[in-house]
Amino acid sequence: xxxxxxxxxxxxxxxxxxxxxxxxxxxxxxxxxxxxxxxxxxxxxxxxxxxxxxxxxxxxxxxxxxxxxxxxxxxxxxxxxxxxxxxxxxxxxxxxxxxxxxxxxxxxxxxxxxxx
Amino acid sequence: xxxxxxxxxxxxxxxxxxxxxxxxxxxxxxxxxxxxxxxxxxxxxxxxxxxxxxxxxxxxxxxxxxxxxxxxxxxxxxxxxxxxxxxxxxxxxxxxxxxxxxxxxxxxxxxxxxxx
DNA sequence: GCTTGACATGCCGATATCGGTATGTATTAT
DNA sequence: ATAATACATACCGATATCGGCATGTCAAGC
Numbered sequence: 001x002x003x004x005x006x007x008x009x010x011x012x013x014x015x016x017x018x019x020x021x022x023x024x025x026x027x028x029x030x031x032x033x034x035x036x037x038x039x040x041x042x043x044x045x046x047x048x049x050x051x052x053x054x055x056x057x058x059x060x061x062x063x064x065x066x067x068x069x070x071x072x073x074x075x076x077x078x079x080x081x082x083x084x085x086x087x088x089x090x091x092x093x094x095x096x097x098x099x100x101x102x103x104x105x106x107x108x109x110x111x112x113x114x115x116x
Numbered sequence: 117x118x119x120x121x122x123x124x125x126x127x128x129x130x131x132x133x134x135x136x137x138x139x140x141x142x143x144x145x146x147x148x149x150x151x152x153x154x155x156x157x158x159x160x161x162x163x164x165x166x167x168x169x170x171x172x173x174x175x176x177x178x179x180x181x182x183x184x185x186x187x188x189x190x191x192x193x194x195x196x197x198x199x200x201x202x203x204x205x206x207x208x209x210x211x212x213x214x215x216x217x218x219x220x221x222x223x224x225x226x227x228x229x230x231x232x
Numbered sequence: 233g234c235t236t237g238a239c240a241t242g243c244c245g246a247t248a249t250c251g252g253t254a255t256g257t258a259t260t261a262t
Numbered sequence: 263a264t265a266a267t268a269c270a271t272a273c274c275g276a277t278a279t280c281g282g283c284a285t286g287t288c289a290a291g292c
Contacts, residue, residue, distance in 0.1 A: 154269055188268050243282105
């Protein structure tokens with residue numbers, strides 16, 4: 001009989017996966033709050049240019065970076081909001097090791113009440 | 117000439133990678149704050165038992181779950197603190213889309229001062 | 233126009249990864 | 263001791279993934 005199913009879950013190129021790679025994380029860290037061209041990333045990370053470009057492509061596809069064309073350069077910046085799913089997912093487990101944020105949430109609620 | 121280097125970065129089985137897989141996340145979500153045996157996970161997730169066991173192995177290796185032997189069962193529980201690296205990494209970018217937590221951090225510092 | 237610069241993309245090889253099936257192992261029950 | 267339960271592990275096939283190299287593309291300068 002022939003093989004029909006998928007061999008592995010199609011890595012729905014999602015944010016969790018994109019951040020799973022150390023080089024991709026390094027790229028995001030290097031860009032930080034700045035706007036960097038590919039060449040600057042290549043210099044900073046000491047990686048071959050095609051590799052950086054391909055990682056940037058992945059990050060772009062999941063919305064983690066945005067890109068502007070400036071002359072013949074491509075200027076990349078981090079779109080931090082794309083990390084929100086990760087933040088919220090991790091937050092679901094946070095209380096299992098740290099209740100500080102729950103305290104803070106309560107506090108915030110109180111503050112809002114006081115202000116209103 | 118012969119090929120010498122590594123073909124890819126050795127997926128240093130780290131927490132980021134472990135959480136990159138959707139099935140693994142589902143396992144963590146299903147366990148949640150409870151203690152579950154493998155069979156219960158198999159039933160809940162409708163996955164083959166070996167697959168669940170192997171994912172649990174990965175989660176164990178990175179410290180995301182702990183395991184106790186209870187009779188002939190293995191009872192798994194989430195060790196949420198292992199998610200801290202992810203939390204902290206994401207937090208570094210949080211200010212790029214949400215400054216609420218910075219406010220809260222400032223507030224916490226003030227509270228501690230008041231208490232001390 | 234042609235060249236250069238800055239980057240994206242295509243192709244390839246090696247391997248890590250995931251799912252499936254079969255089998256091993258340890259513990260309880262009889 | 264034997265059998266059954268609950269799970270881990272081994273092995274395999276298919277493919278996704280990453281790194282390296284070569285080439286394509288597109289804007290700017292001459």
